[in-house]
Amino acid sequence: EAFFDYLRGLDCSDVEVYAIPEGSVVFPKIPLLRVEGPVAVVQLLETPFVNLINFASLVSTNAARHRKVAGKSKTLLEFGLRRAQGPDGGVGASKYCYIGGFDATSNVAAGKLFGIPLRGTHSHAFVSSYMSLDEITDKSLRRKDGSSTCEDFVSVVQTWLSKIQLLNGVFGETNQSELAAFTSYALAFPDNFLALVDTYDVMRSGIPNFCAVALALGDLGYKAVGIRLDSGDLAYLSCQARKFFCSIENEFGVPGFGKLIITASNDLNEETLDALNKQGHEVDAFGIGTYLVTCYAQAALGVVFKLVEINNQPRIKLSEDVSKVSIPCKKRSYRLYGKEGYPLVDIMTGENEPSPKPPTDGVVGVGKCWCMFSPACQVGERILCRHPFQESKRAYVVPQHVEELLRCYWPGKSGKKRETLPPLKEIRERCINQLEQMRPDHMRKLNPTPYKVSVSAKLYDFIHFLWLNEAPVGELQ
Amino acid sequence: EAFFDYLRGLDCSDVEVYAIPEGSVVFPKIPLLRVEGPVAVVQLLETPFVNLINFASLVSTNAARHRKVAGKSKTLLEFGLRRAQGPDGGVGASKYCYIGGFDATSNVAAGKLFGIPLRGTHSHAFVSSYMSLDEITDKSLRRKDGSSTCEDFVSVVQTWLSKIQLLNGVFGETNQSELAAFTSYALAFPDNFLALVDTYDVMRSGIPNFCAVALALGDLGYKAVGIRLDSGDLAYLSCQARKFFCSIENEFGVPGFGKLIITASNDLNEETLDALNKQGHEVDAFGIGTYLVTCYAQAALGVVFKLVEINNQPRIKLSEDVSKVSIPCKKRSYRLYGKEGYPLVDIMTGENEPSPKPPTDGVVGVGKCWCMFSPACQVGERILCRHPFQESKRAYVVPQHVEELLRCYWPGKSGKKRETLPPLKEIRERCINQLEQMRPDHMRKLNPTPYKVSVSAKLYDFIHFLWLNEAPVGELQ
Known part of the structure; x- marks a missing residue:
């Protein structure tokens, strides 16, 4: 006592x-750190200080290493909360990855706590939660300039999809669940349409569905943001997607369509970034999670506290x-x-x-x-x-x-x-x-x-x- | 809004x-987990659930793997707070390592929160904070049975140290800072004397100093707990320490001295435990930190959450x-x-x-x-x-x-x-x-x-x- x-x-x-x-x-x-004071008090500070400094320094360093490999021109997004070692492992990782050179996080709590820019996309579950276009009840979308309202945005999307299919002549039916999800997302966020395109099949379904919705948005004065690739051969798929965007820009005369943003994710780390660079890719932004926030390549730093x-x-x-x-x-x-x-x-x-x-x-x-x-x-x-x-x-x-x-x-x-x-x-x-x-x-x-x-x-x-x-x-x- | x-x-x-x-x-x-409910609410639960389950499952599994290598008879102590990925990474690790088969933690907060048994030893800084035996002002120690008080415990320690030196004939002067620290610790916790013996030199200083204090405690009816080794060749040093304890048991007729507990720590993991087993060792308890709590061998688990x-x-x-x-x-x-x-x-x-x-x-x-x-x-x-x-x-x-x-x-x-x-x-x-x-x-x-x-x-x-x-x-x- x-x-x-x-x-x-x-x-x-x-x-x-x-x-x-x-x-x-x-x-x-x-x-x-140099800590001076009564030995008993300073000893009590040892474990908190070492705990707080070790992971913070480690994950900042890891973020800086990823930045160095990715290059200055790429956008780097920290996507690690779900794999982080506990909730404040995640929040700490978001903060210190930002310090280490990342641009934004998908961790809303960290964004609110520290003012870190937030970035994210919808999930695969959002896509697969739709069954068909019939589920979209409000199909109207006001033009961006407010001049008029398109009463059936879904039809505009479908018309574009047919044109795209004719243009390429290689697509069978795209996935209707995915098309419904993209259309619904665009109706809700016409200024911020970024689609995750790999729920069913990137080239046969995700990309043409995305393009149809993006072109329909363009008709009403909106500019789509881009796509996210979350599986498969990211070098190949990003190049194919870029080629497809460019062919649409040329064929349909849509300036800027070839420059839509391609975001890539899926267990990225320094080695995969380096390999992508060597293969050549068309990715503009990387979403990096697991390997970044858990510092997978070296999960601990050995900072110690010594009596001197x-x-x-x-x-x-x-x-x-x-x-x-x-x-x-x-x-x-x-x-x-x-x-x-x-x-x-x-x-x-x-x-x-x-x-x-x-x-x-x-x-x-x-x-x-x-x-x-x-x-x-x-x-x-x-x-x-x-x-x-x-x-x-x-x-x-x-x-x-x-x-x-x-x-x-x-x-x-x-x-x-x-x-x-x-x-x-x-x-x-x-x-x-x-x-x-x-x-x-x-x-x-x-x-x-x-x-x-x-x-x-x-x-x-x-x-x-x-x-x-x-x-x-x-x-x- | x-x-x-x-x-x-x-x-x-x-x-x-x-x-x-x-x-x-x-x-x-x-x-x-199977989660049922309105899709929007369930989606909000995704990240918290995945975050909480991933690390907990990973670190429990890692603890169980360490237990499997160490064997059932060894005491396993989780010593990882300072290297954990953030404060609740540490608290979570303590909890889930206990579930995975560890016996105790050095994390006092986790002990209090979850009722996990607490175990720890003093630090190197405690040893080096002493300069000489002169710093010990209150040298008296009451016998365990309360029958009398030894007024100069320090002298008893010094007498035993001389006997030990004669017995082995190989020790020069042991480190006096260390001897003072051990003596002081024993005076404060005569029932719980566990000494960290590698601050200066295990065999030339730490072990003989420990034995002198342990024997002095024995004179007053107390039983020392043992030692901790935190560097060097743990297989060799533990065997040497055991041999030394046994020789003291025999030479001075102190029953049980040969069975004093030897705890080992210092960047232990599954591989080092396995190597120690193969070499043969005399360690009774392992203190495991970094590799355990950060799951160094695989720092993340890939649990996901899917709409089905x-x-x-x-x-x-x-x-x-x-x-x-x-x-x-x-x-x-x-x-x-x-x-x-x-x-x-x-x-x-x-x-x-x-x-x-x-x-x-x-x-x-x-x-x-x-x-x-x-x-x-x-x-x-x-x-x-x-x-x-x-x-x-x-x-x-x-x-x-x-x-x-x-x-x-x-x-x-x-x-x-x-x-x-x-x-x-x-x-x-x-x-x-x-x-x-x-x-x-x-x-x-x-x-x-x-x-x-x-x-x-x-x-x-x-x-x-x-x-x-x-x-x-x-x-x-």
Whole structure:
């Protein structure tokens, strides 16, 4: 009971949290967060922080990888809610995929919560819920300009379907359930007609049915949006659909019909996008779900939370695996930029070491970041950057620009200035911009050049002093 | 606005939901849920149902697979919250891993919400937060029987450590930060001393420090619990630790010391458990996180929601991929059991077909399930079970016992009897029992015999009639 009273009395007023701004490109070993405060309170924060950061970082990264393969010109839609790992797995995925470079989500809750653009299409069930055109009772549709009303839109659709069938001479009967569903959808949303065309057969039924309805809408001044393909050979079908749209544009003189949007979905991931690119395709927008939101290729990220200093005493956690040895001390971290504007190396220093100095006139345009001018100094200071564990890996760096990475997001009652949390859209822009700023060889998929993460000479010496101090010396017999 | 009013007025009173009881073993194609009601309402339920069922089923299955590899005698602890895909990914994982056969979780919130047993150990940070034994101010510990108080428990620990060092003659100095942390932990929880022994060095520091504290506790009538290994070669270290515990039991005459519990963790999964089994190990309990809760080996399950009937009209969704063709009609599903008590085959029938009949005296003990006796019939009826899509795959089955799979969990206002939701523990027992009831060749890891999922002859004919009816006939030139 006393323990519960103790817990009840806890708050975070004695805690300070420093973090790298959300949407930043980050590298292993550089702390994402520095949390200072009473050890018991800070320990209680460990699991929530690690849980919240791990999946968010993972799924943003996964979204950015999908964007990189798809290319800038494509529209990327996150369609993953039904396959996500629980409801807030889904909502979180929608948010962080948007940050990572997706354009919209089909998750209405996430759209409402975070202001993410919403996009979606109707379902297969909508199509198969119709039996025939007879089920459509109100067949009238007002022209877009409001000048008159077409009393029998269904007949207009049927007339177009006959013309299309004559034009191609290869279609048997298309599926009437599907035609009824498309017609009904168009009557309800004449400005937003996007049809899912693979419920029965894409080329024999879905595409001609869609075109008939789209052409009928065109007669009344509306412009259809396009189609979604959700199965089959997406490269082949998208090319066939494009060809068909173009032939209609030419034969019937309907400008723009060839450019109708083709959306593709169906278990897409980085590999299938890459394969589609290689085969050639006519897809304008990709709807990606399962592989995106569950991070199927790597379902977990290994962010950890380590004690690095207590009562001003630096602490280290050792491990048989060197990559799991923690870097002791309350630290600062900086990103050093080179002449060409690319980030060169990240460096960690002790809290009280002087910060790396860029030349006073050498600031490159890297968006919002802290620029630390040293008025006395006209060239950037030469700094020795050391690999934290490999003695011989060292480099001198003269930075053109220095960005301090950790900023104060929770000052507790310290009175320090607290960074404002930018709106989601700015975080997304930061993420996209930072990814574009990376030197391309760090970003290539196969054998990327590792980005250098280093420590100052002073911190290097201290790490290894502490390591030897804490590791017991064996006695072999 | 009218649409929002419409949404506001919706409820599920016209909806009926039938489901296979939670914790059942299920197979592809057999509906997990049958949802009946107005199409618009039922469509709104699609995404929540699919989201909630997919991850829950996936992670339970993953837990059951881990249990199968680890064996019944081991304690399995779910340690995944920090790596789970979002907070409720973590809470959901804890719940469904318990159902799938885990024994406990380190997720306190899930323990409180669902009554799952809680288990955990201290962290590396707890160890490294100590510097030396001088930090322990209150060194007194009352004997377990309350008869007296030891005023300097720290000295008792130090004395034991010297004896251990003499005994083995191979230890240099152990890590004093670690010794202080263990001692402090034991003073706070003398009945629950479980030490994480790999912060600095398992064999040179963690194990001797642990043993010194455990022996000191023993002097005062307490029994230590054991150790946790979180890095390194778990097979080797667990065997070394066991050997060390046994040598202490023998040398110092401490009965039971050799049987102290060894818990292992560190990125465990089915493969590493299997490898540990093959190498031989002395681990009693496994703490499994990342690979378990994120279902790393397969991060998503493909449960879908299909329209099968509307206005008494059966509907089908076709696909170029036969496995994605939906099975039309409002259906019933049954599990047919054979003579040996194993499930033989699942069969789907139309809603109004007569149910398969077991012999009146042939009920085998399969726990709680609906037994449908046919008083007129002394042997089970011979039923033709057909593969839904492959014409030649058929079998006659004479069931010894028949279990209807779908039960009513939400009757809406239909007045039907509603199944009660059993407590979590019963669901877990159902799951474990059902898995044990499966014929072993269905359950083996490599090339398991596929379990048969079938349809009645009548349903088979109808599926194929509807398929031909809906699929457009091509015209090749």
